[in-house]
Amino acid sequence: xxxxxxxxxxxxxxxxxxxxxxxxxxxxxxxxxxxxxxxxxxxxxxxxxxxxxxxxxxxxxxxxxxxxxxxxxxxxxxxxxxxxxxxxxxxxxxxxxxxxxxxxxxxxx
Amino acid sequence: xxxxxxxxxxxxxxxxxxxxxxxxxxxxxxxxxxxxxxxxxxxxxxxxxxxxxxxxxxxxxxxxxxxxxxxxxxxxxxxxxxxxxxxxxxxxxxxxxxxxxxxxxxxxxxxxxxx
Numbered sequence: 001x002x003x004x005x006x007x008x009x010x011x012x013x014x015x016x017x018x019x020x021x022x023x024x025x026x027x028x029x030x031x032x033x034x035x036x037x038x039x040x041x042x043x044x045x046x047x048x049x050x051x052x053x054x055x056x057x058x059x060x061x062x063x064x065x066x067x068x069x070x071x072x073x074x075x076x077x078x079x080x081x082x083x084x085x086x087x088x089x090x091x092x093x094x095x096x097x098x099x100x101x102x103x104x105x106x107x108x109x
Numbered sequence: 110x111x112x113x114x115x116x117x118x119x120x121x122x123x124x125x126x127x128x129x130x131x132x133x134x135x136x137x138x139x140x141x142x143x144x145x146x147x148x149x150x151x152x153x154x155x156x157x158x159x160x161x162x163x164x165x166x167x168x169x170x171x172x173x174x175x176x177x178x179x180x181x182x183x184x185x186x187x188x189x190x191x192x193x194x195x196x197x198x199x200x201x202x203x204x205x206x207x208x209x210x211x212x213x214x215x216x217x218x219x220x221x222x223x224x
Contacts, residue, residue, distance in 0.1 A: 032208060043111070043199050043215030044152070051209070093208025096142060096165060099152040 022088030132200030
């Protein structure tokens, strides 16, 4: 059973912010929200994760709604190298991460 | 460089061959994983090890046999595979399984072709 719902694909202009949504309406209180991306034929790359609070690192920001039923990954200034499949995953301690189909983000100049 | 190294990067084998994929992590992590990615499909979790003990086996056929001799090394032994087993096999490690310190670090993968 899919625990997250993401759009199949999104487009973004280079230099603009890319906002990738994820719905996880059945998330439990002890489940974290993880984001990964996979560039063609490479291993997935960890981006960011969080529980309740918004998080930011050098790659992206993660905005989690107050009810925790959805989140948004923000790439503040998308570049062509950000073109990839982005995965939103929920996981609690002791449960391995399960990848869904993700969102294919296409960044164009 | 993620700290997870997989060898070989490419492997071609016949259906009657026996081969092994190797994974090594230099991150001091406690958990290691095998994932499979077939063409145009999501990653599928195959096996999970925590502190060298297998904790998850997702209905994987017995022609795939994992081995975790220590917390830094993970093998996937392959025998009598089928052409449909051709895929990218990805190894990953994490501090713990899921939760706060469950972020996965992946290797580059081993591209397997079964003839």
